[in-house]
Amino acid sequence: MRRVALVPALFLAGCEGWQSATDPGGPAARELHGLFLLFTISCGLVWIAVMLVLAAALLRRRAAEVRPEPERRPTLAVGAAVAATVLIVTGLTVASYLATRSIAAAPPDPLVIRLRGYQWWWEVTYDDPRPDRILLTANEIHIPTGRPVRIELASADVIHSFWVPGLSGKQDMIPGRSNSLTFTAERPGLYRGQCAEFCGLQHAHMALHLIAEPPEVFERWRDAQLAEAAAPVGAEEEAGRRIVEGRACGACHTVRGTQAAGQLGPDLTHVGGRAYLAAGMLPTTRGSLAAWIADPQTIKPGNNMPMIPLTADELQAVTAYLVRLR
Structure with missing residues (x-):
């Protein structure tokens, strides 16, 4: 519960949040959503118009086979289609330009x-x-x-x-x-x-x-x-801190307030307060931390974190310490 308290908005939209361009949460997304609807509706109407013209042409051809008529050049229809195409493309281009210009505007004090x-x-x-x-x-x-x-x-x-x-x-x-x-x-x-x-x-x-x-x-x-990492409480967490500082963990990761000052991997000063590990792969729990540290290549093959040999007791100590870093 303490972890969730650090991110009180986390579960407002459900459990993992939403990822949809059709549910805008701000002005920029709303501009893009409007542009998306405009393009979708315009293209849908064009498709319907093309299907209607195609159906009419097929029916007319069938009627002409039954009762032949002199061939007429559809000059008016072709001219109307060209004019409609120019108007539609121009309108969509202008709408796209206006939306992009609005999004690109630089607001004060960002x-x-x-x-x-x-x-x-x-x-x-x-x-x-x-x-x-x-x-x-x-x-x-x-x-x-x-x-x-x-x-x-x-x-x-x-x-x-x-x-x-x-x-x-x-x-x-x-x-x-x-x-x-x-x-x-x-x-x-x-x-x-x-x-x-x-x-x-x-x-x-x-x-x-x-x-x-x-x-x-x-x-x-x-x-x-901005505060430094929480101090360990108890012998197990203290042992975990010493392992993080003395093993390869501290060579790749920073934990502010300790001797761990690596720059290759993510900053772990408050890793226990984040909702997920490994860029969204796992929820931040002690069990997930243990699984990730024990065998990161099975969970996320190809990532740059090496497998660090730890005994069961050492792994327990490290996860106890990292979970405390909120």
Whole structure:
């Protein structure tokens, strides 16, 4: 229950949130939803018109076989079809331009979040003018409702693509190039997103969860995340901390306030407070942590986390410590 308290909006929409472009949660998504409906309705009407013309032509041909008539050139029909095509294409182009321009507008005072894609997880950095307020986390993005958010996108390896369909459209993350995306969440809740560009073996398992919450709840969450890792309680958790610092864990992961200062993998300072592990693969429970640490390649083949040999007691100690990091 303590973990859920850190993300109070998590279950507002059900259990795992929603991922649908037809359920917009903000202005950018609403613009795209309207554009989607316009294109769908227009194309549907064009298809119906084509089917009606085809049916009429077939019936006319059958009648002509029974009672031959002089051939007439359908100049008027062809001209009307060409004019309708020009009007429809022009209208859809203008609508697309207006929607894109509206989404691309830069609102004042956005919350700036730098998102970096890896195979196959997300590094999340909250910028701030004060260096001591810069926050680094992974795979889970918290934002305040009602405030514009600018996501600055980059990739560490291959092309990825950021997509949270309930809030905005897709934007590619290309190595060596910076892109950005701005949106606003109007209602609190959990919005599921994913990588939308094939990026390797585990592309389908590169999800992220965006939690929109009231501004005061977001600020409390951010303040809590800026704190150092919770101190271990009891001998088992203390043993787990020593293992994390002394084994390969600390060479790849950071746990602020400890000697673990690796930069290769996700920051684990508050890993116990995240809803999911391994970019959406597993719920954050002690059992899931044990399964992931014991054999990460079975759960997510091809990921960069090696199998670290631990005894049963050591594994229990490490998971007891990591679950405490909320």
